Amino acid sequence: xxxxxxxxxxxxxxxxxxxxxxxxxxxxxxxxxxxxxxxxxxxxxxxxxxxxxxxxxxxxxxxxxxxxxxxxxxxxxxxxxxxxxxxxxxxxxxxxxxxxxxxxxxxxxxxxxxxxxxxxxxxxxxxxxxxxxxxxxxxxxxxxxxxxxxxxxxxxxxxxxxxxxxxxxxxxxxxxxxxxxxxxxxxxxxxxxxxxxxxxxxxxxxxxxxxxxxxxxxxxxxxxxxxxxxxxxxxxxxxxxxxxxxxxxxxxxxxxxxxxxxxxxxxxxxxxxxxxxxxxxxxxxxxxxxxxxxxxxxxxxxxxxxxxxxxxxxxxxxxxxxxxxxxxxxxxxxxxxxxxxxxxxxxxxxxxxxxxxxxxxxxxxxxxxxxxxxxxxx
Numbered sequence: 001x002x003x004x005x006x007x008x009x010x011x012x013x014x015x016x017x018x019x020x021x022x023x024x025x026x027x028x029x030x031x032x033x034x035x036x037x038x039x040x041x042x043x044x045x046x047x048x049x050x051x052x053x054x055x056x057x058x059x060x061x062x063x064x065x066x067x068x069x070x071x072x073x074x075x076x077x078x079x080x081x082x083x084x085x086x087x088x089x090x091x092x093x094x095x096x097x098x099x100x101x102x103x104x105x106x107x108x109x110x111x112x113x114x115x116x117x118x119x120x121x122x123x124x125x126x127x128x129x130x131x132x133x134x135x136x137x138x139x140x141x142x143x144x145x146x147x148x149x150x151x152x153x154x155x156x157x158x159x160x161x162x163x164x165x166x167x168x169x170x171x172x173x174x175x176x177x178x179x180x181x182x183x184x185x186x187x188x189x190x191x192x193x194x195x196x197x198x199x200x201x202x203x204x205x206x207x208x209x210x211x212x213x214x215x216x217x218x219x220x221x222x223x224x225x226x227x228x229x230x231x232x233x234x235x236x237x238x239x240x241x242x243x244x245x246x247x248x249x250x251x252x253x254x255x256x257x258x259x260x261x262x263x264x265x266x267x268x269x270x271x272x273x274x275x276x277x278x279x280x281x282x283x284x285x286x287x288x289x290x291x292x293x294x295x296x297x298x299x300x301x302x303x304x305x306x307x308x309x310x311x312x313x314x315x316x317x318x319x320x321x322x323x324x325x326x327x328x329x330x331x332x333x334x335x336x337x338x339x340x341x342x343x344x345x346x347x348x349x350x351x352x353x354x355x356x357x358x359x360x361x362x363x364x365x366x367x368x369x370x371x372x373x374x375x376x377x378x
């Protein structure tokens with residue numbers, strides 16, 4: 001009886017040790033797996049941190065009160081006074097960013113043509129039509145076309161908040177808007193250009209070529225790609241700045257004009273040669289040259305003239321291209337020639353850019369020009 005009890009105790013002890021061993025293995029394995037999970041979580045967190053966009057934010061730019069001491073300041077229109085008060089401001093908080101639009105700075109050379117479209121927050125209908133027509137992101141002739149809309153803010157209070165929410169909704173769907181917290185106005189177009197070039201230097205420095213234009217132009221982007229691919233010895237690493245060339249002009253001194261520039265803003269009576277701001281093509285190289293020159297050139301509110309000033313400082317010249325019609329396309333008068341159709345795509349087939357197109361006409365014309373069966377006479 002005593003032997004049986006001893007054997008039972010011995011067996012119970014062995015089973016207990018076996019169970020303890022199993023438990024130890026289970027606990028060790030759980031601890032090991034837990035440590036692996038923690039390490040994996042840490043790796044994922046590090047990757048998220050590395051991918052996280054740095055928020056480029058700036059303190060609010062302060063009004064330069066000394067501008068009020070400029071001779072004749074009080075006689076100037078309010079929008080020009082405001083421009084002089086804040087002319088020195090070049091940095092504003094970003095509200096919407098696209099750090100990966102070009103695949104990151106290192107891969108940005110894969111973007112052959114970057115469409116940089118100036119658009120005010122309320123111009124939803126224009127942006128929507130462009131996304132479906134000439135600004136559609138796509139592969140054409142073996143190269144990539146990408147799109148960004150650049151914008152500021154509009155209005156104040158509830159209306160400003162509503163428009164900002166509109167852009168956020170568009171951003172979630174299309175991922176194509178860069179927005180800064182400055183007032184989007186005609187006199188701040190130069191500021192918008194400078195802010196974009198700063199963004200480009202950071203996020204898309206090696207894009208080959210850019211179309212810089214308004215959201216009311218018709219751009220035949222297929223033709224643009226083919227024109228750029230046909231350039232000799234220029235893959236975007238050399239100077240190119242082409243559009244509707246304007247030369248021999250100076251500041252408009254007429255107060256009633258939209259383009260009025262008083263001597264308090266620009267003393268010189270002449271402008272360097274420049275291309276109409278409705279739209280122009282430039283190389284990535286030239287875009288970075290303009291940005292570097294802009295750092296030391298006082299802002300002028302007429303953005304296309306300012307681009308010309310930056311080129312002149314770099315001893316570079318803009319070039320004329322007959323395919324750009326920033327003052328619109330003049331066709332034979334329909335009253336004299338009854339057969340003229342202002343919507344005939346054959347008038348636009350070989351052009352690169354025409355300014356002032358209504359959204360409906362833009363949509364119609366793009367689909368007509370995309371028709372492979374389109375036939376035109378001489």
